[in-house]
Amino acid sequence: MLRLTTALTAIAIAAPALAQEVNLYSYRQPELLAPLTDAFTAETGIKVNVAFLEKGMVERLKAEGARSPADLIFTVDISRLAEAVDAGVTQAVTSEALAANVPDAYHDPEGHWWGLTTRARIVYASKDRVDPSEVTTYEDLADPKWQGRICTRSGTHSYTIGLVSAMLHHHGEEYTKTWLEGVKANLARKPQGNDRAQVKAIWSGECDISLGNTYYMGQMLTDPEQQDWANSVNVLFPTFENGGTHVNISGVAMTAAAPNRENALKMMEFLTSPKAQQIYAEANYEYPIAPGTEPDALTNSWGTFTADDVNLMTLAALRADALKLVETVDFDG
Structure with missing residues (x-):
């Protein structure tokens, strides 16, 4: 259209x-x-x-x-x-x-x-159920401590593929596949909805943390119907273990x-x-x-971060490999 x-x-x-x-x-x-x-x-x-x-x-x-x-x-x-x-x-x-x-x-x-x-790809975390010090790296999202606590949108969405591409850049194929399997095992529900839907799920108690883009916080805070969702979470800026925050x-x-x-x-x-x-x-x-x-x-007011310094075309070149890994682990299944 x-x-x-x-x-x-x-x-x-x-x-x-x-x-x-x-x-x-x-x-x-x-x-x-x-x-x-x-x-x-x-x-x-x-x-x-x-x-x-x-x-x-x-x-x-x-x-x-x-x-x-x-x-x-x-x-x-x-x-x-x-x-x-x-x-x-x-x-x-x-x-x-x-x-x-x-x-x-x-x-x-x-x-x-x-x-x-x-825009940074950050973690939205429940103010009531998550200590901000618990979330420091993207790698940590595969830790079993998050089992049943993560919400996210589809693994095949371009935002997710971008993050997976960055993980490939930093760690290679074998590590990234294992990481994806770990994150999938920690999901509270099947991947669905957009970034704001994940924050709503945290607000309603379905999960404790989610991935999202920073600007959605601004959009939710200026929407009377979504302000309660936004006010229920903290904005956290994880990094890669050997890099910065994904943008x-x-x-x-x-x-x-x-x-x-x-x-x-x-x-x-x-x-x-x-x-x-x-x-x-x-x-x-x-x-x-x-x-x-x-x-x-x-x-x-959400805080400062150091952006990962990889050229984004480097990540773009990895997007087909990232999508293949997402489909291999059946992330959305």
């Missing part, structure tokens, strides 16, 4: 590119991007047309080919960024501004995608077709700027990565 916020269909069949426009395909809903797109237009005079896609971005770009109206793609997971690069629907882009704003760990070494903000990323890439390439580059440079990253981080409870930027006060 594709919901258009502007007439991209008309753009697709128009012959010349419009000089003061840039067209964005996004997996994030337009209202979540509005603070960014409005600020960019106010600063540059360039209009931003956003098309929200629920799924199938790569397939759409491949089908459109050189006629695609899209200049940029915006997505919220390294596996989706890597998928687009692998499919050949992006192009390499670099500039002094991009290089200055985005640390090496958070962009494609070849320049095909550039990170904007990060994922929001990122942007220029399409291979990009009819408004100059405008698209201007928008990429704006999106990676400290000003724009600060806007987006505050609106979505994420962590800006540009030098000199800080999370908003609420996000900062």
Whole structure:
């Protein structure tokens, strides 16, 4: 399903590119991007047309080919960024501004995608039933002390695959398989639901800890129906035994077709700027990565962490192996 916020269909069949426009395909809903797109237009005079896609971005770009109206793609997971690069629907882009704003760990070494903000994959832990000192590493989640106490979403979800890929990077296949088996043995129920559903399960007493992304805490705290869930848990930042806290990323890439390439580059440079990253981080409870930027006060109140420093494309290259291991141990079974 594709919901258009502007007439991209008309753009697709128009012959010349419009000089003061840039067209964005996004997996994030337009209202979540509005603070960014409005600020960019106010600063540059360039209009931003956003098309929200629920799924199938790569397939759409491949089908459109050189006629695609899209200049940029915006997505919220390294596996989706890597998928687009692998499919050949992006192009390499670099500039002094991009290089200055985005640390090496958070962009494609070849320049095909550039990170904007990060989110940590953390542990939500019951305030009543879990001492925060009990949860220090991801490896510890396989310890039998957690038997019947863990809730999580599907093992095949991209967030889970990202974490498993990181475990593979740090420990190799044999260890990761044993770890997955241990975590599965500790589940309180079959993997199901999204990250917020796991926090609700902790609140209701079904389990004591769960995995989740940090920004969901902000979303729950600002939703009256979910505030009790959020207030029932602590946010804990585990690390790998030989690394930091696992993070994922929001990122942007220029399409291979990009009819408004100059405008698209201007928008990429704006999106990676400290000003724009600060806007987006505050609106979505994420962590800006540009030098000199800080999370908003609420996000900062959850605590600090040291992000794992592996380049995310390294993890993306392991995602097929990670999925194979998840299926081998029948994690969702």
